[in-house]
Amino acid sequence: MARAVPETHGEILAAAARRFAVTGYKGTSLQDIARAVGCSKATVLYHFANKEALLSELMAPAIAVLEALDARIAGATGAAAQEIAGEGFVDLAVRFRREIALLRGEFPDLLQQPAFAHIQEISERLIAAFAGHSDRPSARIAALVVLAGIAETCGEFIDIPDDELRPALLAVVRRALEPVT
Structure with missing residues (x-):
């Protein structure tokens, strides 16, 4: 009622x-x-106005941080790009893990909605930065696995304190990404 x-x-x-x-x-x-x-x-x-507007408002703070990260990686290359992308995305994932977990498994469909369409372009630039702007397929594969892995498992980290989660994720990122030579 x-x-x-x-x-x-x-x-x-x-x-x-x-x-x-x-x-x-x-x-x-x-x-x-x-x-x-x-x-x-x-x-x-x-x-x-609709369900998409509701989701847009829920995700607005996380998207603003993602857009700021995108701006920070814009001029970076090589190892600097990897470091900025790694630390920035881990910080975003730790801070907004509850919001990211809400969308688990639904990212591809949501990226088709007008309010989220630009996220795909940002994701591509983030993957390039994780790869250190390398043209090696193995660097891009590692970058994609890191980005997707963190995004898809955020819901599993809800009960881990930030000061434990952040260094653990950064260690995974640094182990997984190919060093830029």
Whole structure:
């Protein structure tokens, strides 16, 4: 039963995050979110134009950090590019691991949505930086595995303290990436 008092923007975001974590973005409807909050679907639509807008707002802080990382790697080459990309992406993954975990397995579909289309281009530049801008296939493969591996396993790290997770991930990144020669 819907409550009489309209819910706040933040309550709807929190409920959406919880639902996305349980049933995924595709598996969650606006009605599911409304039910979780105890309001009507119309109330949800009053605060958010659609489900994509809700997800966009949930992911906005992480995307802003990703865009800043993209700007930092823009002028870097070789080992410097690897270091900036590695530390920057690990910091992003540690800080936003809950948000990244919400999208587990759904990245390819989400990248097709207009609000997230530019993320694919950023990912390509990040992979190039992880590879030290090398043209060796093995460097690109290692870079892709590192990026995808961290993104896909973020949900497994929820209970690990930041000060333990960050050095562990950085060690994995440094072991996995080919050194730039």
